[in-house]
Amino acid sequence: MDNYSIVGKRIPHRDAMEKVKGSAVFTSDIKLSGMLHGKILRSPVPHAKIRNIDISKAEKLKGVKAVFTAKDVPLIKFSISPTWADKLILANKKVRYIGDEIAAVVAVDEERPGVAGTGGVIGHGPEIGVRGEAGVAARQVTL
Amino acid sequence: MGSKHRIQITVNEEEYDLLVHPNRTLLDLLRYDLGLTGTKEGCDEGDCGACTVIVNRKVVTSCIVLAVEVDGATITTIEGMQKGDALHPIQQAFVDSGAVQCGFCTPGMILTTKALLDEFPDPSEEDIKHYLEGNLCRCTGYTKIIDAVNNAVQLLK
Numbered sequence: 242m243d244n245y246s247i248v249g250k251r252i253p254h255r256d257a258m259e260k261v262k263g264s265a266v267f268t269s270d271i272k273l274s275g276m277l278h279g280k281i282l283r284s285p286v287p288h289a290k291i292r293n294i295d296i297s298k299a300e301k302l303k304g305v306k307a308v309f310t311a312k313d314v315p316l317i318k319f320s321i322s323p324t325w326a327d328k329l330i331l332a333n334k335k336v337r338y339i340g341d342e343i344a345a346v347v348a349v350d351e352e353r354p355g356v357a358g359t360g361g362v363i364g365h366g367p368e369i370g371v372r373g374e375a376g377v378a379a380r381q382v383t384l
Numbered sequence: 385m386g387s388k389h390r391i392q393i394t395v396n397e398e399e400y401d402l403l404v405h406p407n408r409t410l411l412d413l414l415r416y417d418l419g420l421t422g423t424k425e426g427c428d429e430g431d432c433g434a435c436t437v438i439v440n441r442k443v444v445t446s447c448i449v450l451a452v453e454v455d456g457a458t459i460t461t462i463e464g465m466q467k468g469d470a471l472h473p474i475q476q477a478f479v480d481s482g483a484v485q486c487g488f489c490t491p492g493m494i495l496t497t498k499a500l501l502d503e504f505p506d507p508s509e510e511d512i513k514h515y516l517e518g519n520l521c522r523c524t525g526y527t528k529i530i531d532a533v534n535n536a537v538q539l540l541k
Contacts, residue, residue: 253479261410261475261494263422263462345408 277306282344284336289332294344304349391455395420406453411435411446414461420460422491426520435517436492438462439441443499447519463500474498477536478529481496485523492519497533501540507533 259265296308311333318326332343388403395418404413411428414420415436424533428433430448437446438460465472471479474497482492491515500515501505507515512533521529 254482254484257479257484258450258471260490261462261471261478262466263491265487266421267424269413269425272416272419272421314420318422379433 267321277347278350279347280302280347282339283344284332284339284343286336287337287339291332291336291343296344299344299346303350306349307347309345310343358373390498393454393457393459395459396461402409402451406450406452408451409447410437410439410444410449410451410454410459414446414459420463422463424488424491426488429466431520432489433492434489436495436519438495441499441502443496443518444479446479460495462494465494471501472498474501474532474536477539478532481528481532481535483524483528483532488520489492489523493521493529497536500533501536502537505508505540506537509534 254260256265294310296310299305299308309331311329311331314330316329318328319328319330320326330342331345332341336343386406388405390401390403392401394397394400395414400418400467402417404417408417410421412424414423415425423437424434425447426432428447430445434527435445435447436443438444439446439454439457440447441458465475472494474494478490478494479482483493496516496519500512504511509530512530514535516526516529
């Protein structure tokens with residue numbers, strides 16, 4: 242073991258120093274002048290068909306630079322392995338869990354995407370044979 | 385929203401005179417108004433402890449403290465732990481004990497440790513575990529963090 246410089250020796254973690262000082266830069270610590278902020282609209286229901294997404298009001302909100310939905314992204318399914326690829330970037334015709342990503346909003350500050358602009362998702366469920374919220378009528382989800 | 389309020393705070397021995405909205409959290413003030421991004425936002429609901437700072441010698445979860453609440457207070461963040469280039473013994477202990485993996489919980493852990501050891505310089509294992517309950521870590525499994533605290537106790541003697 243004496244011949245080795247690293248194996249069997251106590252070597253401090255490469256970036257432990259910056260992390261204990263608080264100077265290590267994590268993604269959310271990055272601040273660029275003029276940077277925009279993004280937020281995701283997520284499904285509040287576990288299972289629903291998406292009938293319509295109306296982003297017209299959200300797009301018009303002052304400070305909102307862009308609103309993306311499934312029509313703006315490739316509808317290529319992915320997963321951690323091609324074998325299991327079953328996920329889309331943004332939900333296309335269905336939402337399949339509470340939290341399923343429906344739309345992405347880009348705005349000048351963090352408050353703007355959270356403000357009730359109406360990106361509306363009209364959905365209903367459940368699918369036949371799948372456990373869901375029986376009898377849930379069309380509901381509107383605001384961005 | 386309404387008008388801004390004036391607050392005067394001391395952060396890491398520097399005095400600040402600021403205008404803040406009433407709903408500005410202490411966390412957002414530290415990270416975005418003062419640029420002290422060492423304090424982290426983990427859950428934004430006071431549960432994970434990543435936002436831990438010391439206010440008037442007590443640990444708080446800054447994500448649920450309003451800036452207007454701390455007018456006149458003395459605040460320590462992770463950036464205030466070291467003096468000049470030398471690490472605080474608690475910081476050194478965390479490095480030496482392998483208690484830092486991704487590092488996201490680390491600032492909060494270190495500040496809670498500081499508050500603990502300032503009040504109880506010789507805590508028992510149970511004291512340490514109890515005091516650190518409010519700081520969650522997803523990486524280390526906590527054992528090396530507890531080692532680091534014990535290590536710091538020795539370094540501070």
